[in-house]
Amino acid sequence: MKYLLWAAVLATLGLARAEAGDMPGVSATEIKIGQTMPYSGPASAYGADGRAEVAYFKMINDQGGINGRKINLMSVDDGYSPPKTVEQTRMLVEQEGVSFMFNGLGTPTQTAVQKYLNMKKVPQLFVATGADKWGDYQHFPWTIGYQPSYRVEGQIYAKYVLKTKPDAKVAIIYQNDDFGKDYFNGVKDIFGDKYAKMVAKDISYEVTDPTTDQQVVTLQASGADTLMIFATPKFAAQIIRKVYDINWHPQEFLTNVSISVGAVLKPAGVEKAVGIITGGYIKDSTDPAWANDQGMKDWLAFMDKYMPGADKTDGNYTYGYAVAMTLAHVLKECGNDLSRENIMKQATNIHALEIPVFINGITVNTSPTNFHPLRQLQLARWNGKTWERFGDIIEGNGS
């Protein structure tokens, strides 16, 4: 009996020790978190995301941290170059000994470190990319996405078409890579057997194509009355302009990736884009509807105090604020068990978490079999001056 008691005590001590030892990157006063961001290079506009997150955790630390620990988000530059992402991620994991990686940006860059992080069992939380593959919990149990994936977005447009115009003749133009094909697959998910009947013509373009005029002319000849544009900004602008110039007037749907007024609609011609429909989930700071919204007021106060001088019309700051807030929720839920296993467990057990800068009704939801935290959008129509939200929130299919 005595021995048994000792054994139990020893076992408990051993367990407790193992637990403390199994919390890499965590001390009594600090949690170390790693991140790679394109602060330089072609995608450097997205660096705003990382800057907002660093600022958010500075605010959290000023308020006393999370469960008594300060957050140390080490956000480093990878220039949107996958080899550099590998180098920086290894540096953060092996030399700095971070607890986990958070919201690393870019599909090619995060793909380059996905296997490594899963092999090392380091959580790769809330990657900042719209690819659908981050929800693959069976093969990559340590990786989880965040925003509504391109595939989910494609599903939502298809759902809307089926509901409002079941006899539509749809034309689809998509970029011939993972990005474009995700959308394409999303539309297929919803149309299913009806695909052949609904879709008059689908066509792809290559990123090396100087123009997409040939494709647009071919689509027009198909006689379609609905056009889905799954293209990156430069090509989206070309397509919108060409469709208008050749006197074709389909109902256009445009990927959320290319809704920038400055980079797409103005180059194409704002009047040529009137009537285009897209989907969104973040409150847009330029939308007057949110002038008295508490969530946006808090965000503006945060921007004024922690990011003075930053461009408040840049949605990347709102996005960064939202993801950081989600992470803060996860860390709070972890309590004192900040082992990598428990962090992953809490990140995959979020139920209807409301983020005040998301359109009301859109919530974060995860489960051990759902690694797609956001799966809802509200549609918006371009009226020549702003994107006007309309209709109910639409939810895409599961993973």
Add this chain to the structure above:
Amino acid sequence: MQALWHQIFSGIATGGIYASVALALVMIYQATHHVNFAQGEMATFSTYIALALIEAGFPYWLAFLATIIVSFAIGVIIERVLMRPMAEAPVLASVGVFIGLLLIFNSVTGWIFSYSVKAFPSPFPETSQFLGGWASPHEVGATLVTLVVLVLVYGFFRFTKLGLAMRAAAYNPVSSRLVGIRVGWMLALGWGLAAAIGAIAGMMVAPIVFLDPSMMSGILLYAFAGALLGGIDNPLGAVIGGFAVGVIENLAGAYVVGPELKLTLALVIIIAVLIFKPAGIFGRVIVSRV
């Protein structure tokens, strides 16, 4: 039938883009017997200069002219500073410099002017009902500008002493020097003119494909194909080659192999032409005695 004509017109309009860049390639080849891989990036940089001038309040055509002059100067400076020391180096060393220039121009452009896509103004009127929408006024205007440049380049090489001297300097530097041609300056002049023509091409292309630091990377490939098809030592051939590539690409994409393989098909046709006529359809076969 209407769709077919539409594809052909649209192909001619796109071909005009390739033709204008192909002309710049011909210019540098005529002057130096090299193909400058950085030609496209240099043209993009020039186009950004034009945009900066226009945004600073210059009228379009004044900005156009100023850009051509500045680009000419940049071309001359690059030859004097970078290419001059390479005069005796093997061809591969020059290729290394060209690729280095390409990377430098691309990064510097992005660094100074940002990577985001920008609209570039057109000097031609903006009406979309022009020609039933088959080609925009700008596409027609840009094609005319290309033809004007073609006539100037052709006339320059064919009828002026300077043009003759430049051809001689590229073809046989030693003999040219012996008859009193300043070969070094001829090369610099060739670089300057090629950069100037590239700038014109950039300013004509940007309103169609929109301006970003990698604007020319895809276009240069097609322009190169057009120049090879028509004959890289023949301005007229290169322009016709550019138009041909545009039309072939559209018809192949629409009716033969689909958009994924249209570039491949265009390149296959070019290889076929080069096998049977290595100098291109309009190129002269140069036989040198060894």
